[in-house]
Amino acid sequence: MHGLVEQFLKLRPPKFAGMGDPEEAESWIDELHKAFELLRCSEKEKVTLATYQLQGNANHWWKVKEFLQLQQTNLTVDQYEVKFAQLSRYAPRLIENPVDRAKRFRDGLKLNIRSQLVALNLKDYNELYE
Structure with missing residues (x-):
């Protein structure tokens, strides 16, 4: 996983803070999908890498969701x-x-x-x- 994270970060994927309009979220998802396709990530790896890119409100929201589940x-x-x-x-x-x-x-x-x-x-x- 360590090597995958290094490769992922070299692509300089965008961070997401959960602020702004819905188009910003869609753009963030689209950019991550490009990186995931290039790196041939599994579903579990996609979740791990995407959550690493969450900041602020989006990160807090993710942890609340994780608690609820x-x-x-x-x-x-x-x-x-x-x-x-x-x-x-x-x-x-x-x-x-x-x-x-x-x-x-x-x-x-x-x-x-x-x-x-x-x-x-x-x-x-x-x-x-x-």
């Missing part, structure tokens, strides 16, 4: 909790209520874990995590 999947509960804590900084309003914080954490857990916790009806984040 966070799922435990193949992470341990401890790894999931670390990622949850890191990303939750970008969406403080979504978790300012302790009950909402606990519910959002629970809803991202694997189904087999989540189904056991729903029955306990835990509303405290720390109790839920433990």
